[in-house]
Amino acid sequence: MTDGDGNFTFEVEPGTYSLVEQTPSNYGDVKDSDGGNPNVIETVDVTAGDSVDNVFVDELKSAMPSVSPSSIPTARPSRQPPIVPDLSPPSLVPPTPSCIGCIRLDFETSGDGTALSRGEYVTDAWLDKYGITVSASGKDGGGYTPNGAARVFDTANPGPDNNEGDFDLGSPNENCSGGGPGVGSAGQTTNCVPQGKVLIIQESNKDNPDDLHKGGTITFDFVAPAKVQDVVLMDIEEHDVITLTSAAGAVTTVNYIGIGNNGVQTVPINVENVVKMVIGIPGSGAVAELGVCFDCDVP
Known part of the structure; x- marks a missing residue:
């Protein structure tokens, strides 16, 4: 029989006995203070009298199981599940956009750094990197601009002659220190730094780059508004x-005034929030470089 505290009393004949505890289902089990697992008190001697110091200690049933085991067993079972950290990721915060800042677009490479080839036609070579596209149009419908493309002219290799090239677009000028392929009086003082690749309006459908003698326009479009600092023109x-x-x-x-054959000149612009720039080319000539500044929120 048992009393209010849950103590059991067994009335037996004098002798030596063993006690075995069975754990009800849904109850956990810990090591008993008297007798080890599996819940057996081996010797209970009542030969000469009562034996009253026989204690089994079992944990109480938890209100609900914990989500994961604790790192160290507790002395007694918890009555509520442990606090479990939130495993979901924090709210996403967009990265701070990087500021491209100011660039010098010199037409040596595309936006991804790939070198541009002599004679290559270009429209969106800088679209992915800078959000810039370029197009060309000959005056009075002249020239050869497939899909509106401008053509890459290599000023270090302007030939082979003036029918299949243009030495007015050579750089550096032949009279500069060290010489060069460029020919023209204006270039003697302004075209002594190699200009590399420039953009032209192609004259006709032929193998070698050659600028259109009657000119036209070269247009730059900007996906995001930008400040145009200056434009470098040639010849x-x-x-x-x-x-x-x-x-x-x-x-x-x-408005600008050309400086003459083979000359290299910088036209200051300094206009902000530009989405389109149309450069009028009055005759033969090229765009050698473009200075552009982007806001910091331009991706």
Whole structure:
């Protein structure tokens, strides 16, 4: 029989006995304070009298099982599950955009760093990296601009002759220290730094790059508004205009005067929020470089 504290009393004949405890289902089991697992008290001697110091200690049933085992067993079972850390990731925070800043687009490579080839036609070579596309159009429908593409001209290799090339676009000028392939009086003082690759409006469908003698336009479009700092032109003999359109639709015009055969000149622009720039080319000539600054929120 048992009393209110859960103590059991057995009335037996004098002798030596063993006690075995069975754990009910849904109850955990710990090592007993008297007798080891599997819950057996080997010797209970009641030969000469009562034996009252026989204690089994079992854990109480938990309110619900814990999600994962504790690192160290507790002395007694917990009455509520342990606090489990939230395993879900924190809320996503977009990365801080990197600022491209200011660049000098010199047409030596595409946006991914791939070298541009002499005679290559280009439109979106800088689209993925800078969000810039370029197109060319000959005056009065002239020239050869497949799909509106401008052509890459190598100023270090302007030949083979003026019918299949243009030595006015050679760089450096032949009269500079160390010489070069360029021919033209204006280049003697302005074209002593090699210009490398430049962009032209191709004259006709032929193997060698050759600029269109009657000119046209070379246009740059910007996916994200940018500040245009300046444009470097080459071999411009007459005057023309550069037209810039802002994201709001405002139009700014910059007039310039060419400095002559084989000359290299920088035309200051300094117009912000530009989404389109149309460079008028009055005759033969090329765009040698473009200075652009992007806002820090441009990806």
